[in-house]
Every structure is written in C-alpha cells, then in structure tokens.
Amino acid sequence: MAEHQPGRDCPLCPRLVSFREMQRAAHPDWHNAPVPSFGDLNARLLIVGLAPGLKGANCTGRPFTGDYAGDLLYATLLKFGYAQGRYDERPDDGLTLRDCRITNAVRCVPPENKPLPIEQSACRPFLVNEIAAMPKLKAIVALGLVSHNAVLSTLGERKAAFPFKHAALHEVSKGLLVADSYHCSRYNTNTGRLTTEMFENVFERLSERLGR
Numbered sequence: 353m354a355e356h357q358p359g360r361d362c363p364l365c366p367r368l369v370s371f372r373e374m375q376r377a378a379h380p381d382w383h384n385a386p387v388p389s390f391g392d393l394n395a396r397l398l399i400v401g402l403a404p405g406l407k408g409a410n411c412t413g414r415p416f417t418g419d420y421a422g423d424l425l426y427a428t429l430l431k432f433g434y435a436q437g438r439y440d441e442r443p444d445d446g447l448t449l450r451d452c453r454i455t456n457a458v459r460c461v462p463p464e465n466k467p468l469p470i471e472q473s474a475c476r477p478f479l480v481n482e483i484a485a486m487p488k489l490k491a492i493v494a495l496g497l498v499s500h501n502a503v504l505s506t507l508g509e510r511k512a513a514f515p516f517k518h519a520a521l522h523e524v525s526k527g528l529l530v531a532d533s534y535h536c537s538r539y540n541t542n543t544g545r546l547t548t549e550m551f552e553n554v555f556e557r558l559s560e561r562l563g564r
C-alpha cells in the first residue's frame with residue numbers, strides 16, 4: 353500500500369524542515385515531526401484539519417490534541433458519538449474515535465499556522481493515499497477553505513463546481529459527501545464566525561446522511 357503517513361524526518365518542505373529542527377533543539381521533549389492521523393482506517397468519516405498547532409498537535413503528536421481548536425472538535429465528536437471516553441488534551445487520555453478518523457491537509461507544523469501553497473501541494477500525496485486507504489469512507493469534513501481545496505484537489509474535483517460554504521454538504525463523485533465547516537480555530541470562535549451551534553449543525557446534518 354502507498355504511504356499515507358510521512359516519515360519522522362520527511363524532507364519535502366525545506367521551510368518546515370528548518371522550523372522542525374529549530375523546535376527539536378528548543379523542545380526535545382515535544383513530538384516535533386509530522387503528526388500521524390488518528391482513528392481507524394475502516395471509519396466512514398474523515399475529518400481534515402489544516403495543520404498541527406505548534407504547542408498542540410506538534411507537541412503531543414495527536415491531531416488537534418492540546419490545540420485550542422481541539423476543545424470544540426473533540427467535545428462535538430463526543431456529543432455526536434464519533435468519539436468515546438474523555439478528551440484531556442493528552443494522547444494517552446484514553447479517548448477513542450468511533451467510525452471517524454482525523455488528519456491534516458499539512459502534516460507538519462507551519463510557522464504562524466500558515467502553510468504555503470507549495471507545502472500544501474507537497475503534502476497532498478499523503479492525503480491522496482490516506483483516502484485511498486479508507487475502504488469504507490463515505491464522508492469527509494473539511495475544516496476551513498484550505499482543507500476544502502485540498503480535499504477537492506485530492507479527489508480530482510473541480511473547485512468551481514463545489515464552492516466552500518459553511519455547513520454545505522457537497523455530493524462529489526464515487527458517492528462521497530464533502531461537508532464544509534469554518535475551521536474551529538480560536539480566531540473563528542472568538543470572533544463569532546463559528547459558534548458551537550454552527551459547528552454542531554455540520555455534524556447533525558452529516559449524521560442524518562450517514563444514518564446514525
């Protein structure tokens with residue numbers, strides 16, 4: 353099977369490699385490597401975030417774990433039955449995902465949370481392989497515009513045919529659904545662009561379609 357996870361010392365993005373080396377020197381106890389996806393490859397739902405946060409997923413090694421964005425994401429997954437246990441901002445908190453997997457469009461932490469377009473493209477083969485490795489996949493939640501575009505490119509869909517819109521459910525080819533959401537970032541929740549209700553609405557609509 354093709355690789356869906358970059359190696360610890362993935363060399364593809366020089367800027368991200370330098371940033372990683374700087375973080376390894378400053379924080380040798382952090383994960384400081386591409387963050388592996390979390391959850392079962394047999395899940396029907398895949399959530400695609402943007403990239404690990406510096407002191408969150410890049411430190412803990414699990415997507416959204418320790419990141420501000422993880423608070424709303426994991427609370428919502430627990431509420432809708434896509435997660436079980438207790439989220440405690442640690443990869444050993446015992447939380448498990450149910451019928452759900454989480455990955456990022458870019459697997460390495462970018463400076464200032466902003467991956468460059470060339471880095472988004474360099475990381476895309478891992479998303480392609482990730483999706484190919486999920487035999488039961490029915491739906492993808494794209495968190496934010498960058499993830500939405502990464503998912504459409506990965507699937508070979510035309511962006512003009514499926515414009516990003518919060519809570520939209522796009523029926524793309526092969527019977528797949530792509531659900532859009534504003535990213536559950538601190539900026540979006542603090543400014544009110546995304547409320548808990550709006551975020552939950554995405555999962556409510558998706559759950560109906562997945563017959564849950």
Ligand code: URA
Nearest residue numbers: 401402403409415416
């Ligand atoms: N943490 C992640 O792993 N991904 C995001 O998109 C944001 C925070």
